[in-house]
Amino acid sequence: MSIYSLLEGRVDHLGQALVQVELLFESSRAGSVLAAIDTAFNRGLWFTVTHAQEAGIEIPERRDQVVFPDGLLHPASLTSLNILWFGYPQRVDAYISTTPYLRRSGEELVALLGTELLQGTNLLIDYRSGRVRLER
Numbered sequence: 001m002s003i004y005s006l007l008e009g010r011v012d013h014l015g016q017a018l019v020q021v022e023l024l025f026e027s028s029r030a031g032s033v034l035a036a037i038d039t040a041f042n043r044g045l046w047f048t049v050t051h052a053q054e055a056g057i058e059i060p061e062r063r064d065q066v067v068f069p070d071g072l073l074h075p076a077s078l079t080s081l082n083i084l085w086f087g088y089p090q091r092v093d094a095y096i097s098t099t100p101y102l103r104r105s106g107e108e109l110v111a112l113l114g115t116e117l118l119q120g121t122n123l124l125i126d127y128r129s130g131r132v133r134l135e136r
Contacts, residue, residue, distance in 0.1 A: 004087030009132035017125045017132045021113060022084035023055060030056060033111050041114035044092035051111060052096045059096050066095055074099040086136050092117065
């Protein structure tokens with residue numbers, strides 16, 4: 001298994017599977033966000049406006065009505081981000097919501113990571129050990 005075929009994370013005290021996602025801006029690593037894996041969300045990434053601003057993501061002014069994982073329509077902007085995914089740059093759509101939906105896990109930034117990014121991977125969440133493994 002190559003070094004880039006495995007991503008590891010953890011299960012938090014609320015039972016959410018979390019992984020770090022590296023954000024890339026202007027061809028350089030800009031930092032990372034802690035993302036909760038949400039298999040009910042079939043897109044790439046989801047942030048609230050506050051979380052997106054804290055991560056340094058530019059927020060488009062145009063907003064549309066988007067169906068949240070809770071099944072309700074909420075205003076959100078759509079932007080594209082470059083992330084480092086399994087060691088390689090990848091372009092991904094990110095929804096930025098004006099509705100407070102996400103929470104913080106301690107002081108760490110939390111976003112939603114949807115099934116679009118899980119395509120072609122094997123996801124193992126071991127609640128007993130608190131470990132999360134994504135294999136490609």
